[in-house]
Amino acid sequence: MPTRTFIPKFRLLMKFAIIKRILHYCKPYWKNIVKSLFFNVLYAFFSLFSMGMIVPFISILFGLVKPVYEIPAFTFSTQTIINTLSYFIYLIQSKYGIFNALLFVSAIFIFFSFLSNLCRYFYTFFSIPIASNGVRDIRNDLYNKVLILPLSFYTKYQSGDIITRLNNDLTEVDTLIRRFIEIFLQQPFVILVFFVTLIIVNPLLTLATITIVPLVIFVTNKISQKIRMQSKDSQKELSTLTVHYEEAISGLKVIKGYNAENFFYKRFQKFNKKYATLSKKIFRYVELSAPLSEVLTMGALLIVILIGSVLILNNKGLSSESLIFFVLIFARLIPPIHSCIRAYNYVQKGVVSAERILEIMDSDEKIIEKVNALPLKTFHKEIVFSQVNFSYETQPTLQNINLTIKKGEKIALVGESGSGKTSIVNLLLRLYDISDGHLTIDGIDIKDYIISDVRQLSGLVSQDVILFNDSIRNNICFGRSFDEQQVLQAAKMANAHDFIMQMPQQYDTIIGDRGLTLSGGQRQRLSIARAIINNPPILLLDEATSALDSHSEHVVQTALNNVLQTKTAIIVAHRLATIQNVDKIIVLQKGKIVEIGNNQQLLQQKGLYYQMVNAQILN
Numbered sequence: 001m002p003t004r005t006f007i008p009k010f011r012l013l014m015k016f017a018i019i020k021r022i023l024h025y026c027k028p029y030w031k032n033i034v035k036s037l038f039f040n041v042l043y044a045f046f047s048l049f050s051m052g053m054i055v056p057f058i059s060i061l062f063g064l065v066k067p068v069y070e071i072p073a074f075t076f077s078t079q080t081i082i083n084t085l086s087y088f089i090y091l092i093q094s095k096y097g098i099f100n101a102l103l104f105v106s107a108i109f110i111f112f113s114f115l116s117n118l119c120r121y122f123y124t125f126f127s128i129p130i131a132s133n134g135v136r137d138i139r140n141d142l143y144n145k146v147l148i149l150p151l152s153f154y155t156k157y158q159s160g161d162i163i164t165r166l167n168n169d170l171t172e173v174d175t176l177i178r179r180f181i182e183i184f185l186q187q188p189f190v191i192l193v194f195f196v197t198l199i200i201v202n203p204l205l206t207l208a209t210i211t212i213v214p215l216v217i218f219v220t221n222k223i224s225q226k227i228r229m230q231s232k233d234s235q236k237e238l239s240t241l242t243v244h245y246e247e248a249i250s251g252l253k254v255i256k257g258y259n260a261e262n263f264f265y266k267r268f269q270k271f272n273k274k275y276a277t278l279s280k281k282i283f284r285y286v287e288l289s290a291p292l293s294e295v296l297t298m299g300a301l302l303i304v305i306l307i308g309s310v311l312i313l314n315n316k317g318l319s320s321e322s323l324i325f326f327v328l329i330f331a332r333l334i335p336p337i338h339s340c341i342r343a344y345n346y347v348q349k350g351v352v353s354a355e356r357i358l359e360i361m362d363s364d365e366k367i368i369e370k371v372n373a374l375p376l377k378t379f380h381k382e383i384v385f386s387q388v389n390f391s392y393e394t395q396p397t398l399q400n401i402n403l404t405i406k407k408g409e410k411i412a413l414v415g416e417s418g419s420g421k422t423s424i425v426n427l428l429l430r431l432y433d434i435s436d437g438h439l440t441i442d443g444i445d446i447k448d449y450i451i452s453d454v455r456q457l458s459g460l461v462s463q464d465v466i467l468f469n470d471s472i473r474n475n476i477c478f479g480r481s482f483d484e485q486q487v488l489q490a491a492k493m494a495n496a497h498d499f500i501m502q503m504p505q506q507y508d509t510i511i512g513d514r515g516l517t518l519s520g521g522q523r524q525r526l527s528i529a530r531a532i533i534n535n536p537p538i539l540l541l542d543e544a545t546s547a548l549d550s551h552s553e554h555v556v557q558t559a560l561n562n563v564l565q566t567k568t569a570i571i572v573a574h575r576l577a578t579i580q581n582v583d584k585i586i587v588l589q590k591g592k593i594v595e596i597g598n599n600q601q602l603l604q605q606k607g608l609y610y611q612m613v614n615a616q617i618l619n
Contacts, residue, residue: 018351018354018355018358019176019180019347019351019354021354021358022134022138022173022176022177022354022358023134023177023180025134025135025137025138026130026131026133026134026177028133028137029129029130029133029134032126032127032129032130033127033130033185035122035126036123036126036127036130036181036185036186037185037189039119039120039122039123039126040119040123040185040186040189040190041189041193042115042116042119043116043117043119043120043123043189043190044189044190044192044193044194045193046112046113046115046116046119047112047116047190047332048193048194048197048329049112049116050109050112050113050115050116051328051329051332123186127181127185127186130177130181131174131177131178131181132174134177135170135173135174135177138170138173138357139166139170141361142165142166142170142357142360142361143166145360145361145363146162146166146360149360149363153363159243160239160240160241160242160243160244161239161240161242161243162360163242164235164238164239164242165239165353165356165357165360168235168238168353169235169353169354169356169357170353170357171353172349172350172352172353172354173350173353173354173357175346175349175350176346176347176349176350176351176353176354177350179342179343179344179346179347179350180343180347182339182340182343183340183343183344183347186336186339187336187337187339187340187343188340190333190336191333191336191337191340194329194330194332194333194336195333197329198326198329198330198333201322201325201326201329202308202311202318202322202326204307204311205304205307205308205311205318205326208300208303208304208307209300209301209303209304209330211300212296212297212299212300215296219292219296223285223286223288223292223345226281226285227282227285227286227345227348227349230278230281230282230285231282231348231349231352231353233278234275234278234279234282235352235353235356237271237274237275237278238275240271240275241268241271241272241275244264244267244268244271248264248268282349285345286342286345286346286349297334297337297338298334300330301327301330301331301334304326304327304330305323305327308323308326308327309323311323367430367431367432367433367451369450369451370447370448373448373449373450373451374444374448374449374450375449375450375453376441376449376450376453376454376457377453378457378537379407379441379442379457379537379538379568380407380442381406381407381442381443382404382405382406382407382442383404383405383428383439383440383441383538383568384403384404384405384438384439384440384443385401385402385403385404385424385437385438385439386402386437386438386439386440387400387401387402387436387437387438388400388401388402388427388434388436388437388438388439389401389434389435389436389437390420390423390427390432390434390435391435392432396591397420397423397591398420398423398424398427398434398591398592399590399591399592400437400592401420401424401437401592401593402593403424403586403593403596405568405570406568407537407568408567408568409568409569409583409584410564410568410569410571410581410582410583410584411569411570411571411582411583411584411585411586412571412572412573412579412582412584412585412586413425413570413571413572413573413586413588414573414574414579414585414586414587414588414609414612415587415588415589416589419588419589419590419591420588420590420591420592421542421572421588422542422572423591424570425460425540425542425570425572427439427446428458428538428540428570429454429455429458429460429540430446430447430451430454430455433447441454441457456534456536457536457537457538458536458538458539458540459530459531459532459534459536459538459539459540460531460540460542461524461527461528461531461539461540461541461542461560462527462542462543463542463543465515465523465524465526465527467511467515467518467523467526467527468515469510469511469512470510470511471505471507471508471509471510471511472500472503472506472507472508472509472511472526473487473507473508475511475515475526475530476490476491476526476529476530476533477530477533478530480533480534482533486533487507487529487533489533490529490530490532490533491507491529493528493529493532493559493562493563494525494526494528494529494532494559494563495525495528495558495559495562496522496525496526496528496529496559499522499525525559528559528560528563532563536567537567537568538567538568538569538570539563539564539567539568539569539570540569540570541560541569541570541571541572541573542572543572543573543574569582579599580599581599582598582599583598584596584597584598585597585598585599585602585609587602587607587608587609587612589608594607594608595607595608595609
């Protein structure tokens with residue numbers, strides 16, 4: 001039994017903690033919150049007065065106005081307000097007639113209605129930036145987190161799931177903040193002002209209305225639990241759909257080539273149907289609470305009218321005007337209550353999305369820069385791997401790596417797929433941290449340096465060329481500032497200048513999504529220009545020519561040979577032509593170094609390298 005009661009309390013605390021963290025982003029906009037509160041209070045009072053003018057209007061229309069010959073002494077009661085209005089109305093009616101009295105009441109009604117709606121507009125005007133700016137700040141932090149998280153994070157989550165969190169879940173959080181503001185900034189003051197007014201008019205009738213509150217809360221809570229459970233499943237399914245979208249677009253050529261459109265369509269239909277079913281359930285639950293609460297509140301209204309009628313008929317201190325006023329205010333109270341209930345259900349839905357977003361925000365940034373880290377502006381002597389071990393999660397990738405790379409050396413890393421070649425490159429860029437051992441640059445551990453300086457020391461050219469839907473110039477500069485001469489020099493060294501000058505707008509030509517308007521060789525040469533424009537002392541070539549045809553490979557290799565003359569180079573390669581002239585070839589097998597030497601030495605040893613060359617694994 002204690003466990004059962006503990007779990008709901010724990011969930012409630014978790015929910016509160018999530019909402020608190022999300023709302024923290026609204027804190028900088030507290031001035032808007034104060035202004036919104038101010039105008040919302042005015043809106044509530046002006047709405048009350050405008051509603052109150054309906055009572056004298058009806059009284060005049062049906063001849064219920066009783067003569068009041070002098071202004072009554074002020075007391076904080078409904079009857080005093082009615083008598084004061086009746087005094088002025090009686091004066092106008094007796095002197096100018098019923099029609100003019102109705103015009104007088106109508107003018108007051110319109111005046112207060114105008115003021116209430118004006119205040120409502122200003123409330124909305126000042127409250128909108130609270131949510132909009134808060135979500136903007138969350139989006140900024142979330143995007144920054146996505147950029148700085150280590151690559152190991154992305155082995156756990158599919159890219160489609162992350163995109164869903166960045167888009168759909170963030171939209172749900174936007175709704176959460178807006179609905180939360182509605183619950184705690186907008187509606188409560190309207191409800192409070194009207195509820196206090198009901199107590200002033202008649203405490204007995206007010207007591208009759210609140211008997212329905214526990215039942216409304218019970219029904220709302222049950223529905224919100226269902227919404228929260230279904231929302232979790234719904235967001236997971238939406239992530240799955242996004243993954244399928246991404247796979248279909250990126251793999252469209254293969255899908256068409258194998259005539260697999262029908263298979264992928266049917267598979268997508270299955271997941272889409274499941275998501276649609278969950279979405280329908282959620283929104284049905286969201287919409288269910290409002291009609292249920294309305295039925296309950298209308299029942300309470302009927303009770304009010306019955307009790308009020310009994311009190312009037314038995315002369316128990318309730319006038320017909322007071323009953324009309326009470327019923328009007330109670331009817332006006334129902335919409336904000338319904339809005340709060342609906343908003344509460346949307347908050348429950350938004351909490352699930354907020355939890356998914358905070359899961360990314362709270363993810364461990366395993367690559368952490370030391371306090372007072374050392375700058376690293378150049379490379380003087382050597383890079384040393386000493387007894388280095390590295391694992392992706394629990395899977396050993398590199399074991400007992402001992403390797404020295406001196407300044408100006410060109411070394412090649414060869415081995416079967418999965419032997420650890422790319423892992424060495426990733427460690428040099430500090431995209432991951434080693435599990436054991438030491439990796440030093442000029443005698444200082446790589447973890448002691450500023451991370452951005454470590455990465456700026458190297459220029460990376462990989463097999464997977466990432467280009468953006470932007471100009472050639474911006475793709476080469478890649479967010480950094482370089483003058484025109486530096487851009488031209490980098491392009492010429494990368495053997496890219498000639499084909500760029502043949503483009504429609506030359507360096508200002510937009511190359512399309514992922515650079516698909518260019519050939520593979522052209523894209524790779526732009527990648528080389530990007531890597532060398534900063535004139536880094538180290539070049540990391542990760543199978544830079546593996547995806548190219550022989551002609552393109554020759555052009556790119558020529559460009560690389562131009563660049564490599566004055567650089568330290570670490571080359572991950574699968575072709576003999578790209579590595580046979582390097583200073584050292586490092587042969588890896590299952591994460592271990594099994595051979596070291598130049599091309600001639602390794603061939604003479606007739607070991608693994610020799611076997612790879614003969615088997616044309618290196619050709």
